Amino acid sequence: MNQPATPLVESRDVSVHYTRWVGSRRRTVYALDDFSIAVAPGETVGLVGESGCGKSTAGRALLGAVKPTKGRVLFAGRDVTGLTRRNWRAMRRHVQMIFQDPYSALNPRIKIRDSIAEPFLVHTRKRGAELDAAVVELLEMVGMTAGAADKYPHAFSGGQRQRIVIARALALHPSFLVADEATAALDVSIQAQIVNLMVELKDTVGLSYLFISHNLAVVRHVSDRVAIMYLGHLMEIGSHRDIYENPTHPYSQALLSAVPVPDPTTRGSRQPLRGDLPSPMDPPKGCRFNTRCPLAVDQCFHERPPLTERSSGHLVACWVN
Amino acid sequence: MTTVEGPMGPTSGTGDGEGAPSGSVTALADLRSHLRKSKAGVSGIVICSLFVLAAVAGPWLPLIKDPTEQSLPDRLTPPVGWGGTWAHPLGTDQLGRDILARLIDGARISLLVSVTAVVIAAVLGTVLGLVAGYVGGRIDTLIVSAADVQMAFPGVLAGLILVAAFGPSVWLVIIVISISSWMVFTRVGRSLVLTLKTSLFVEASELAGAPSYRIMWRHLLPNLVSSLITLCVLELAAAILAESAFAFLGFGVQPPRSSWGLMIQQGRNYVTDDGWWIVTFAGLAISVVVLGVNLLSLWLQSFNDVAEREQIILERPGA
Amino acid sequence: MSGANSGTGGRTERLLEVRELTVGFPTRDGIVRGVDRLTLNVGSHERLGVVGESGSGKSVMGLAILGMVLPPGRIMGGSVRWRGEDVLDPAVAGRVRGREIAMIFQDPMVSLNPLKTVGSQLRELLRRRVGLQGPAIRRRSLELLDMVGIANPGDRLKSYAYELSGGMRQRVMIATALACEPTLVIADEPTTGLDVTIQDQILTLLHDLSAELGMSVLMIAHDLGVVAQFCDRVQVMYAGRIVERAPINEMFADPQHPYSLGLLHSVPRVDRHGGELTGIPGEPLDRARFPPGCAFEPRCSEARDLCRDAPPPLLKIAAMRSVACYNRHGETRA
Numbered sequence: 007m008n009q010p011a012t013p014l015v016e017s018r019d020v021s022v023h024y025t026r027w028v029g030s031r032r033r034t035v036y037a038l039d040d041f042s043i044a045v046a047p048g049e050t051v052g053l054v055g056e057s058g059c060g061k062s063t064a065g066r067a068l069l070g071a072v073k074p075t076k077g078r079v080l081f082a083g084r085d086v087t088g089l090t091r092r093n094w095r096a097m098r099r100h101v102q103m104i105f106q107d108p109y110s111a112l113n114p115r116i117k118i119r120d121s122i123a124e125p126f127l128v129h130t131r132k133r134g135a136e137l138d139a140a141v142v143e144l145l146e147m148v149g150m151t152a153g154a155a156d157k158y159p160h161a162f163s164g165g166q167r168q169r170i171v172i173a174r175a176l177a178l179h180p181s182f183l184v185a186d187e188a189t190a191a192l193d194v195s196i197q198a199q200i201v202n203l204m205v206e207l208k209d210t211v212g213l214s215y216l217f218i219s220h221n222l223a224v225v226r227h228v229s230d231r232v233a234i235m236y237l238g239h240l241m242e243i244g245s246h247r248d249i250y251e252n253p254t255h256p257y258s259q260a261l262l263s264a265v266p267v268p269d270p271t272t273r274g275s276r277q278p279l280r281g282d283l284p285s286p287m288d289p290p291k292g293c294r295f296n297t298r299c300p301l302a303v304d305q306c307f308h309e310r311p312p313l314t315e316r317s318s319g320h321l322v323a324c325w326v327n
Numbered sequence: 328m329t330t331v332e333g334p335m336g337p338t339s340g341t342g343d344g345e346g347a348p349s350g351s352v353t354a355l356a357d358l359r360s361h362l363r364k365s366k367a368g369v370s371g372i373v374i375c376s377l378f379v380l381a382a383v384a385g386p387w388l389p390l391i392k393d394p395t396e397q398s399l400p401d402r403l404t405p406p407v408g409w410g411g412t413w414a415h416p417l418g419t420d421q422l423g424r425d426i427l428a429r430l431i432d433g434a435r436i437s438l439l440v441s442v443t444a445v446v447i448a449a450v451l452g453t454v455l456g457l458v459a460g461y462v463g464g465r466i467d468t469l470i471v472s473a474a475d476v477q478m479a480f481p482g483v484l485a486g487l488i489l490v491a492a493f494g495p496s497v498w499l500v501i502i503v504i505s506i507s508s509w510m511v512f513t514r515v516g517r518s519l520v521l522t523l524k525t526s527l528f529v530e531a532s533e534l535a536g537a538p539s540y541r542i543m544w545r546h547l548l549p550n551l552v553s554s555l556i557t558l559c560v561l562e563l564a565a566a567i568l569a570e571s572a573f574a575f576l577g578f579g580v581q582p583p584r585s586s587w588g589l590m591i592q593q594g595r596n597y598v599t600d601d602g603w604w605i606v607t608f609a610g611l612a613i614s615v616v617v618l619g620v621n622l623l624s625l626w627l628q629s630f631n632d633v634a635e636r637e638q639i640i641l642e643r644p645g646a
Numbered sequence: 647m648s649g650a651n652s653g654t655g656g657r658t659e660r661l662l663e664v665r666e667l668t669v670g671f672p673t674r675d676g677i678v679r680g681v682d683r684l685t686l687n688v689g690s691h692e693r694l695g696v697v698g699e700s701g702s703g704k705s706v707m708g709l710a711i712l713g714m715v716l717p718p719g720r721i722m723g724g725s726v727r728w729r730g731e732d733v734l735d736p737a738v739a740g741r742v743r744g745r746e747i748a749m750i751f752q753d754p755m756v757s758l759n760p761l762k763t764v765g766s767q768l769r770e771l772l773r774r775r776v777g778l779q780g781p782a783i784r785r786r787s788l789e790l791l792d793m794v795g796i797a798n799p800g801d802r803l804k805s806y807a808y809e810l811s812g813g814m815r816q817r818v819m820i821a822t823a824l825a826c827e828p829t830l831v832i833a834d835e836p837t838t839g840l841d842v843t844i845q846d847q848i849l850t851l852l853h854d855l856s857a858e859l860g861m862s863v864l865m866i867a868h869d870l871g872v873v874a875q876f877c878d879r880v881q882v883m884y885a886g887r888i889v890e891r892a893p894i895n896e897m898f899a900d901p902q903h904p905y906s907l908g909l910l911h912s913v914p915r916v917d918r919h920g921g922e923l924t925g926i927p928g929e930p931l932d933r934a935r936f937p938p939g940c941a942f943e944p945r946c947s948e949a950r951d952l953c954r955d956a957p958p959p960l961l962k963i964a965a966m967r968s969v970a971c972y973n974r975h976g977e978t979r980a
Contacts, residue, residue, distance in 0.1 A: 198925030
């Protein structure tokens, strides 16, 4: 890949499998398979896919919140896969997360001040007036007033809560943020505010994002590079121009054409992708998209297509296209 | 159902989503207007307050006699209205002691034993429940098994064994009651924690690197408190009954101190002769207090349920 | 499927007429109107979209049209007529609801009985509502499942709701809605929560079915894309009121109400790069604290003194177009 210098965060062939009881049987869930991605300093990588594609697992694996079954995670060139819980704690300063549901992300019984102050209490010696000043500074950074500190979460709307969650994530000046469907639960008029805030913070604070979303339009708006996943496999990765203007994998093409565009003049006779998503407990052999792919050939049912480079930085895992 | 228009005349609003309580209404006002709609809640609070007042201030109340003072000439005086006098409003027992004074003294014991036992059980049980739920794994299995064993073990038997070993005492009763009710707190606490620990705010705190004790203490415990307080009150009623039962069996407080259970035990020989009031008033005291505590816990439960609270408060517009 | 010529084509019959419908919810600050003096019509062979954000009252409206309001809310005024009959009259509602007007909800898991198979639910419906008997029931069940694109309908009749995927459940929901051959389907966020590719399938299915069977659809949605791709006509709701109503192409090409405009500038597009998301400043309204004037006034960049005094009425500004904004009423438009 055409990465300048060392990537900030990198995963190499990370797989996450776990077992789950279904009735009386123990089944393996193949959440993520051989997932390799690199996020450069200052870059936003969008990670898109439908439910069960492993995008959230991928994000949590990069944060060390999920232990990979196989593969390695590197942070600033350093292997952090084998770190103990205690050593990860030090890493927490650098990597943080923003969640989908701002209602569940804030403890309802704790004042905003204490929620935002927690990272400082855990990692620094800031206390008293110094701590208060830090909290207020963070609140103002995300467009809230200092008065918010003494209220409880129920006093705020979803958009305001998401701002507070972002403030908490930024407390220790992390360099990498995973945003897991950070705008999915918000109304569109508020979603735009939060997206703009995140884009703005990227420049002012100097952040890299892994922007996980099912919303292809939002991902296009914020990302430098985009990765498309399906059932735990990376299908295509490239610059946003590669993915949105020249989608190569049949799944990427189908996904993009399925998004309803808010413009009635774009109506046409689209051919929806047939069939349902297979279960990650019982993924198809070969290419995982083969059950729904209009172009599938014999090879697709036997061998998993590797990610191959089609143009500089544009990788596609498909035997046909 | 009567309706009023909002303060600014015609208002329009939304129906989707949950109603957020508006900031102008304080929690105290909520409490008051909720209580106004609940007769059971008021009765519970009145009964419990009288009980606590009698127990705490009893000995200093005017006109209340010494509960241990015997007066054989006055033995088995009936209460006022059945031939007794205001010297002993509820009559006297077989040793001529004032029943009212003994009831009030019994309330002290009852309150002391039940509150202490429930506090011990709640603290122990909640801590175990928190740890079992949050840490999980083998520790969870161990604590849950211990709770199951305790659940199956009869409290009276435990009492008997301990009395046989150490002799009867109030502290023994407290210990027996608390070890036979801690697992209720453990079970409820654990099941609440299992749901809470999947909340994103717990994950956020873990991602911030917060240590486990901090997550349990700062994030999980405050979210358990309201449910556990309701449970405490409910267990209090059980503990009051248990204390009376142990006193009746002679395991607890010893004469000449008084206890409601003990009064029933001593008074039961006189039920058929002329002494029905001893058992009656002691039994009535137990029933009324237990009822009051149960009413209180019921009300707390409905107050803690946000949806139910809103509904009750909105039933009729408050004054 | 084109909204471009709707209205200019053959005369359509008026099916549903809602006049001044008001739904109130008691709160501490008095009665809050979830739906406020709402007026709308649905004609035959029409796909009408209702868009709004959470709290706009669009779902309350969908239920209230059928005379259903969750307590403690209640219908405080207005009328709903179906082919001239009063639907708010329980006797009429019982006859129309689920038969001539069917409903599809966001989460089919809630609407399908978890303890019964798909087949037995369809059977009960066909026997009780349609009056079919004997082998006709099974024949019709298979036909319905086939219509909604379910492969192996024979096997699916034996499935329980939890055994089906989200998309499949929504198909079953649609099949039950179609069982009585309704003239109007009210679809409340029918694809919310489904994956994009599945959403595409369901929308296409609904679109094709409405065209084939000549059904009208009242589509309630928060996703502007869904409405743009599906509907002929659209109305935008904010705080319980309709703020703008227009044919689909005109709404997206030339929105008039500042709120409609703000919404359109809030959604990024997948088929186009760049452009700024302006969003709408401020927060959605606290349901208890509504201004006496236009509900959007606190967030509106064009607000004037007039806007603070009384809510602007929904007035016609051109053929098929109405808007509730003082700043647009003065202009005469061709």
